[in-house]
Amino acid sequence: QVQLVESGGGLVQAGGSLRLSCAASGSIFRINAMGWYRQAPGKRRELVAAITSGGTTTYADFVKGRFTISRGNAKNTVYLQMNSLKPEDTAVYYCNAEVGVLARDYWGQGTQVTVSS
Numbered sequence: 001q002v003q004l005v006e007s008g009g010g011l012v013q014a015g016g017s018l019r020l021s022c023a024a025s026g027s028i029f030r031i032n033a034m035g036w037y038r039q040a041p042g043k044r045r046e047l048v049a050a051i052t053s054g055g056t057t058t059y060a061d062f063v064k065g066r067f068t069i070s071r072g073n074a075k076n077t078v079y080l081q082m083n084s085l086k087p088e089d090t091a092v093y094y095c096n097a098e099v100g101v102l103a104r105d106y107w108g109q110g111t112q113v114t115v116s117s
Contacts, residue, residue: 002026002106004095009111012085020080022095022108032098034078038091085115
């Protein structure tokens with residue numbers, strides 16, 4: 001079992017920045033990768049960025065050059081630095097952890113990011 005707690009969402013003007021944090025607890029030694037997904041109203045949940053236990057990162061095309069995913073020193077915390085935010089980035093952002101040999105997914109409760117124009 002892995003528990004994920006997100007923080008850092010909020011309201012920001014277009015062009016601004018936010019930093020999301022996600023802290024994992026529980027069986028963190030079994031985490032294969034952690035990432036951020038987002039879901040806007042009426043849309044499907046989509047991958048924003050992910051980082052493996054080895055440090056390999058993946059980004060959705062729509063955030064490349066604007067968002068950066070990183071891990072804390074203890075590797076049970078993942079951050080998403082979001083710069084040059086756009087109104088279309090408005091969504092609930094969810095932290096995800098892929099755990100164990102069966103690649104089971106765990107999710108945080110979500111944090112709202114709202115970008116005003």
